[in-house]
Amino acid sequence: MGNILHSGNIICSAIIIGKSWLLVQGFCVTSAVPIVPSGYTITPANKLTITLGTAHDNTVEQLPVSRIVLHPDFNYSSRVNNLALVKLSTPLTYNSIVGPVKIDTRTLAPQTSIIGLAYPQPGTYEGMLIFNAVQAVTAPAATYTDLIKAGTPLDSNAVVVAEKDTGGSRKAFDTNGGIFTEASNGSHALLSLPLAIMRNEDDKNAQGVYLQYRLAPAVAWMAAATGISVNALSLKG
Incomplete structure (x- = not known):
């Protein structure tokens, strides 16, 4: 990164x-x-x-x-x-x-676990947030529509790419300028390396596997x- x-x-x-x-x-x-x-x-x-x-x-x-x-x-x-x-x-x-980051070229079903998300450990460089010790994690794919039905508060211009089961509670992640931020906790960010590249603001009902559909x-x-x-x-x- x-x-x-x-x-x-x-x-x-x-x-x-x-x-x-x-x-x-x-x-x-x-x-x-x-x-x-x-x-x-x-x-x-x-x-x-x-x-x-x-x-x-x-x-x-x-x-x-x-x-x-x-x-x-x-x-x-x-x-x-x-x-x-x-x-x-x-x-x-x-x-x-x-x-380097690897591009996932496999065909992924909507509920398949996807690889390519990573938790950053934030540092600062001239006041800007940077990321270190990036580690791969797995999260289930989810649709924008499913999360809207669940009542998740989202930016109208955001595209949800994944949600993660954390401690028994489901937490949604949406895009904002390429950085995925946990909706229920603004201080904790989830960075999705290849996924963040391909935000598509016009495709609200697309499956969350943007790594597959956009980069492959x-x-x-x-x-x-x-x-x-x-x-x-x-x-x-």
């Missing part, structure tokens, strides 16, 4: 998929320009840096970006295929905190653009 900075300011989270590559939301590296035929421009790579590491043990480092690859079917207005790849100028070194179709493009094999990108099992 990392953060992407524009001119020194944190703008989005990013997930590591290889030693030289991270995956981000496409709108994080684009800007609206009405007079341009496509309606947007891509942010120059030299304006961006990636922050990795943790604050509490002084391992935070900033790495320059050398290249941005936008998904070929990205649509700025609708946020369809809202993906971009960011290449680092220098390959990073994996350690106990910095490491992009694995072939990711492999072709980065040179990382599909097997290396994919979660096994």
